Every structure is written in structure tokens, then in C-alpha cells.
Amino acid sequence: MLLLRILLVGFFLFASVDACSPSDRAALLAFKAALQEPYLGIFNSWTGNSCCGGWYGVSCDPETLKVTDITLRGESEDPIFEKAGRTGYMTGSISPEICKLDRLTVLVIADWKGISGEIPKCLTKLSPLRVLDLVGNKISGEIPSDIGNLNSLTVLNLAENAISGSIPASIVNIGSLKHLDLRNNRITGEIPSDFGKLQMLSRALLGRNQLTGSIPDSVTKMYRLADLDLSMNGISGLIPANMGNMPVLSTLNLDSNRLSGQIPPTLLNNDGLGILNLSRNGLEGQIPDVFHPDSYFMALDLSFNALKGPIPNSLSSAKYVGHLDLSHNHLCGSIPNGSPFDHLEASSFTNNDCLCGNPLRTC
Known part of the structure; x- marks a missing residue:
């Protein structure tokens, strides 16, 4: 009898190790x-009480046995995907019940292609949340207006959905935010004028939306920003003069907008700006x-504008220019000799007013 009691106690102790709280x-x-x-049986393991040990994509704090991490990716190298020979597909919506996981720090429900509905507004009450990644679904509605309450958030990825409305003004209060990706949605309105308050941000990817207004001057004071994508919007006005002085900016995509005025010289003599x-x-x-001589451009694309005058001779002194496109402007004069011009095709220079020289017609 004593042995049976010991075995039963041991069984229940072992079983409780992986059991999360009932709530x-x-x-x-x-x-x-x-x-x-x-198709994949992702949720087949979500049975019994061992939600901290055997449930696919769920992790818990080992001391409190509270759920801290839900990571469900529809595109993964996990054996479950390799065995099925396909990527994931999931429909339905994100239940507001998830907000009862009050110790949640990571929520990744990414690339399932068919998940719809809105972002539960109650998510903004999950103060421990550090990562919110819902990329690659069909989520609609607006970004919760009080998203700025998530003071611990470092990653906010809502790209490739059907999200509408404007960028909430409160977003600038997420002082810890490092990665912001809102690309390929239906977001309208202007970029908040005090967007530059996001001093920890290293990537701001807002391309392929319906944003309007101008580029806020405050962006030029984001000293950790390395990658800025505002492409394929309706942004107008001038490019801020000091944008080229941003110390770690390496990729700047402003294409397919309504920008006017002249190219700030600082953008082209910044030796850290590679794209x-x-x-x-x-x-x-x-x-x-x-x-x-320190200019190093993996890609420099100034095509489809109204630029005039000659191609600068100083471009020949650049250390490296990989892809160069100056086509569809009003440029005139001789194409400089030497690198990088000796490896470029005619398509880099076509549809200008009067450019000549290799690889175009002889001057």
C-alpha cells in the first residue's frame, strides 16, 4: 500500500510539471x-493538461507554469511541415480569450494566409507582451488605438494583411520598439509627426499602403534607424534635408510616391547608405x-523623375555602384567613362532627353 501511494504521488507530481494553470x-x-x-494537425497535441510541455507552439514560465509564448508559424522548417510537404493554411479568427493569458510575452500567429477578423483590442492590456507578429494573414479592421500601452513591445509585425485606418498616434509611446512592419496593408492617413520619438527603432517598414502627407522631420533624428521603407504610398512634399545625416541609415526606399523638390545632397554623399x-x-x-571614393551603393535608383542636367562626373570616383538606374528623366550630356558605367546596360540610361556615350549612341 505504501509503495502504491508513493507511485501515485510521483505520477501526479510528474504530471503537474507540464500542466499550466486552469485559466x-x-x-x-x-x-x-x-x-x-x-492539413497539418497543428492542434492535435492540444489535449490533456500538459499545456506547458506537450502542446505545439506553447511555452511557459518553468516556475509559475503560466503561458508566456505562443509561436505558430505557417511557414517553417519544423518536421511537421516537411512531412506534409506543404506550408500551413488556417482560417478563423483570433479569439479575445487569448487576452486572459496575462503573462504572455510572445504572440506569433504568422503566415497562415486565411486567418481573418480583427486584432483583439484587449491585447493592448497585456503589458508583458514583447513580440506581436501577425504577418501574412487576412486580418482586417484597425490597429488598436491604445497600442502605445504596450510599453515592453520590441517587435510589431502586422505586414501583409488587410488592415485599414490610420497609424495610431499612441504608437510613438512604445519606447522599446525596435522593429515595425506594417507593409502591404490598406493603412491611410499621415505618419505621426512625432514618429521620431521611437528612438530605439531600427526598422520602419511602411511600404505598400495608402499613406499621405509628408515625411515628418522628426524621422531624421532617429539615430538607430537603419532601414526605412515608405515606398508605394501617396506621400508628398520634400525629402527632409537632413535625412542623409542619419548615422546608421543603410536602406532607404521612397519610390512610387509623390515627392517633389530636389534630392538632398546629404543622401548621395552618405557613405553608409547602400540602397x-x-x-x-x-x-x-x-x-x-x-x-x-567611400560612396558604396548596392543599388541606386533615380528613374522616372524629372531630373535634368548631366550625370555627375564624381559618380566615377565611387568605390562601388552595383545597380544604377537613371532612366526616364531629362538628363543630358555625355555618360562618364570608367566604373561603374562600363558594366551597365543601356536600360540604365534610356528615355532621357539627350544622353550619349557608351552604352548609348556615340556623342
């Missing part, structure tokens, strides 16, 4: 009930003759 388990099951995943795309705007004036 967390109920919240997970409600979250599961609102989703349908027909610059200003194509398909209304930029005027001459290309600043400010290139130097």
Missing part, C-alpha cells in the same frame, strides 16, 4: 476553438555632384 488552459482551448487548421530608391516620384533639379 490559461481554458484560454488556450478557446483560442484553438476559433481557428481551423485542416537608395527614389524612383517614380516628381523630383526635379540636377543630381548632386557629391559622390566620393
Whole structure:
């Protein structure tokens, strides 16, 4: 009898190691009930009480046994995907019951292609949340207006959905935010004028939306920003003069907007800016003759603007220019000799007013 008691105690102790709290388990099951995943059996393991050990994509704090992490990716190298020979597909919506997981720090429900509905507004009450990644679904509605309450958030990825409305003004209060990706949605309105308050931000990817207004001057004071994508919007006005002085900016995509005025010289003599795309705007004036031996452009695209005058001779002094496109402008004069011009094709220079020289017609 004593041996039986010992065995029973040991069994229950072992079983309780992987058991999350009843309230967390109920919240997970409600979250599961609102989703349908027909091909991979992602939720087949979500049975019993061992939600901290055996439930796919769920992790817990080992001391409190509270759920801290839900990571469900529809595109993964996990064996469950390799065995099925396909990527994931899931429909349904994100249940507000998930907000009862009050210790949640990571919520990734990414690339399932068919999840719809809105972002539960109650998510903004999950103060421990550090990562919110809902990329690659069909989520609609607006970004919760009080998203700025998530003071611990470092990653906000809502790209490739059907989100509408404007960028909430409160977003600038997320002082810890490092990665912001809102690309390929239906977001309208202007970029908040005090967007530059996001001093920890290293990537701001807002392309392929319906944003209007101008680029806020405050952006030029974001000293950790390395990658800025505002492409394929309706942004107008001038490019801020000090944008080229941003110390770690390496990729700047402003193409397919309604920008006007001249190209700030600081953009072209910044030796850290490796990818610059200003194509398909209304930029005027001459290309600043400010290139130097430390200039290093993997891609420089100024096509489809209203630029005039000659191609700067100083571009020949650049250390490296990989892809260069100056086509569809009003440039005139001789194409300089030497690198990088000796490896470029005619398509880099076509549809200008009177350019000549290799690889175009002889002057």
C-alpha cells in the first residue's frame, strides 16, 4: 500500500510539471476553438493538461507554469511541415480569450494566409507582451488605438494583411520598439509627426499602403534607424534635408510616391547608405555632384523623375555602384567613362532627353 501511494504521488507530481494553470488552459482551448487548421494537425497535441510541455507552439514560465509564448508559424522548417510537404493554411479568427493569458510575452500567429477578423483590442492590456507578429494573414479592421500601452513591445509585425485606418498616434509611446512592419496593408492617413520619438527603432517598414502627407522631420533624428521603407504610398512634399545625416541609415526606399523638390545632397554623399530608391516620384533639379571614393551603393535608383542636367562626373570616383538606374528623366550630356558605367546596360540610361556615350549612341 505504501509503495502504491508513493507511485501515485510521483505520477501526479510528474504530471503537474507540464500542466499550466486552469485559466490559461481554458484560454488556450478557446483560442484553438476559433481557428481551423485542416492539413497539418497543428492542434492535435492540444489535449490533456500538459499545456506547458506537450502542446505545439506553447511555452511557459518553468516556475509559475503560466503561458508566456505562443509561436505558430505557417511557414517553417519544423518536421511537421516537411512531412506534409506543404506550408500551413488556417482560417478563423483570433479569439479575445487569448487576452486572459496575462503573462504572455510572445504572440506569433504568422503566415497562415486565411486567418481573418480583427486584432483583439484587449491585447493592448497585456503589458508583458514583447513580440506581436501577425504577418501574412487576412486580418482586417484597425490597429488598436491604445497600442502605445504596450510599453515592453520590441517587435510589431502586422505586414501583409488587410488592415485599414490610420497609424495610431499612441504608437510613438512604445519606447522599446525596435522593429515595425506594417507593409502591404490598406493603412491611410499621415505618419505621426512625432514618429521620431521611437528612438530605439531600427526598422520602419511602411511600404505598400495608402499613406499621405509628408515625411515628418522628426524621422531624421532617429539615430538607430537603419532601414526605412515608405515606398508605394501617396506621400508628398520634400525629402527632409537632413535625412542623409542619419548615422546608421543603410536602406532607404521612397519610390512610387509623390515627392517633389530636389534630392538632398546629404543622401548621395552618405557613405553608409547602400540602397537608395527614389524612383517614380516628381523630383526635379540636377543630381548632386557629391559622390566620393567611400560612396558604396548596392543599388541606386533615380528613374522616372524629372531630373535634368548631366550625370555627375564624381559618380566615377565611387568605390562601388552595383545597380544604377537613371532612366526616364531629362538628363543630358555625355555618360562618364570608367566604373561603374562600363558594366551597365543601356536600360540604365534610356528615355532621357539627350544622353550619349557608351552604352548609348556615340556623342
